[in-house]
């Protein structure tokens with residue numbers, strides 16, 4: 419069942435999403451060589467506490483995972499697709515590609531988003547994959563309008579990614595969000611257009627393309643969470659929260675990448 423949100427609820431979710439964006443951008447800017455993913459996790463936990471919120475991920479369980487998620491953020495490096503567990507042993511190095519996923523609950527409503535950034539200078543290939551994933555997300559968000567069908571968004575993600583020579587992850591998907599972290603509908607990153615529910619005002623979706631260089635099923639590491647590509651190919655992930663409104667798509671998280679670029683104040687960053 420898809421729970422529609424009132425305008426008041428959307429305002430509250432936008433307030434939460436703004437806080438989330440701020441924290442995520444701060445974490446992304448701190449992702450430099452020499453920093454551990456555990457340090458980023460501690461900073462995230464502190465910022466969430468200061469905001470009067472509670473981690474959405476810590477202690478999270480579902481039928482796919484045998485142990486509760488042990489950390490505040492997911493810090494997925496290189497061939498890790500999602501759910502990378504922060505660790506004192508993971509010291510960021512120049513050339514790493516880091517995806518940071520963060521979720522919290524505040525005033526009864528969830529917020530959830532992710533960004534992928536390069537640590538220092540990264541390869542052209544990594545830059546390109548990140549740009550393709552952002553473009554797929556942007557196109558999906560543009561289509562988040564009343565009367566469209568849900569799979570129109572899924573389709574534009576997969577076709578954008580496929581045309582660029584990459585592959586989407588099928589095991590994990592986007593989702594509705596509200597009083598629960600994961601609500602209906604599932605937002606697949608692949609599909610044929612014109613299927614699924616019709617988009618209506620008051621829906622709030624987390625759209626989250628996950629892109630990789632091979633088309634094989636993912637593997638989950640011994641830790642019970644970290645999902646990696648089968649061939650060790652690079653993988654990237656972006657996620658924004660979008661409300662469907664009569665005025666069109668409203669990106670509650672406000673384009674996290676662009677904010678990251680603004681704050682990094684590198685014109686090179688904005689250009690790509």
Ligand code: MF3
Pocket residue numbers: 474475476478487492501519520521530531532593624657
């Ligand atoms: N952004 C992810 C999602 O929407 C993060 C889940 S991490 C978990 O599913 F630990 F909560 F599973």
Ligand code: CO
Pocket residue numbers: 530531592593624626657
């Ligand atoms: Co999500």
